[in-house]
Amino acid sequence: MTVPRNLSLGLFFAALAAVGLVTPGFQLLAVNQHLFLAVNVLALNFCLGLGGQISLAQAAFAGLGAYGSVLLHDRFPEATLVIVPAVVLGTGLLAAMLSRPMERLGEGFLAMATLCVSLVFTNLVLTLETVTGGSAGHMANARLNLPLLGSLSGDRATFFCFAGLLALGSYIFLALRDSRLGRALAACQGDAQAASSLGVDRAAVRSLSFGLGGGLSAAAGVIHGHYTGFISPEQYHLELSLKALLFLVIGGPGNLLRPILAALVLETAMSWLSVLGDARTLVNGLLLGAALLVGYWRASR
């Protein structure tokens, strides 16, 4: 059964909005964490789904967004309109610059190199203890202040921020996928050498998709950092990158909704599993492995 794309998108966001309106505030806390992950999955989809480049650096970009925005808001509490775009753009640019030399690497090597980027971020935060608070974390007291809306706080407002970000990201994703640039990216993914010989500047187009992904992760990080009121290296640790990648692979890179749904559904299931205590890691692994295998068997039939 195939549902038209616009219809399925509309249904998804309508359902999301319904969840946001109906769910009681305290339960939105968990939902918001899942949404934060879902935005990161979408961000990774720019690199992997469009450009065919694996990345485990998403946690570092989200962390840069969170730390950058929170630390700058401590200094200039009223400058949200300047800080947020600057942080998002800066992280996006950094991601694009990082991806340029890594463009030639194959999948596994790129995975390891970007994994190192995540670890470098975590260790830098730990090292710069005087600025970031190190492993003890840092209180994020300042809120995001928007001119007409006032200060953004509360579970429901954050929920709709994340949902809006998801919608914006989805729009950019679809617009990019159907553009000339998207076709160039698809060509890089299909056959890198053929793409080059057809005149596609691989490093340039791929760094663009990488940068967009980095920027989107940073934006998610900005919202998340101010929302939780407390930032620490563990929140933006490698685990976030790995989870984003897992859900994207489970949902199929290049698809828009499936990975996001996979992230929301499986992550909700996994958060219920916290009653299992120590057995949680094992069950998580089994669940993710099963999801990967089921996807493979379905595709190969």
Added chain:
Amino acid sequence: MLALYLAQIVNSGLALGAVYGVMALGFSLIFSASRLINFAQGELLLLGGLTIMSLAGVMQLPPAAALLAAAVAGFVLGRTLFSTTLGLTLRASPLRQLMLTVAASLVFQGVAILCWGKNPLMPPRLIPLPDLRLGLVFLGRDTVTALTLAVTAVVVLGLFLGRTRLGRALRATSQNAVAARLQGVDTVFCHALSFALAGALASLAALAVGPQTGLRYDMGLGLGLKGFAAATIGGYTSLGRVFAGGIILGLAEAAMVLTVSGEFKETAIYVLITILLVAAPREHDERP
């Protein structure tokens, strides 16, 4: 004073480097045979080490028996890893195979947490070797154990790959799987064998690293990553060079421990690995 520092660097660097070298060999075996990066390599070491530790708790293990038990336990673990990841998805995209090893590493970690708990455990020294003093250089017993184990493993593996029919089949598979199959080599068996051998190597490395740092459920990723970096330095193809890559990485890390602070050392090491990955010789261009 400087000589003392240098001796210290050599001692701890060789102990670390030998372990990285053995891990790197396991990585290279799997990578050459199936072009797959095994994220669960560190967990193979963890579970192998923990199994041997528990075994040593219930019975007397003389050194030879400990070696044999470690090799067998690792072999079985590696074979299990193969049949639950790559063996099930031989035709899947490399990315899916890669992510399956990530899921497997979570499962292995989960087993370690359930069976042995979250606290670090100190396994006993099963291979009692004395300290060694060579002129200025002093090698502690952990270093001597690690080096002996590692060099023995390299030599045995080298003989196996170079002199036996099965070893040659494994090498043929890694050089050109299609041609190997045409010559009657069972390439799937060779993939399984590479996993099993990598498991055995990881378990042997656990005998060396366990008494140095203890075994903890979350140690796998760091060790695995450094083994991978060492394999990259060594270029994946030659046993000697891959092992030397491990030694170089170990010495570099030890030198940094003594010169810069702990967390900054980690930052520097990972920056270094990233640069190495990007700038490494291009013979593995466009590989998975």
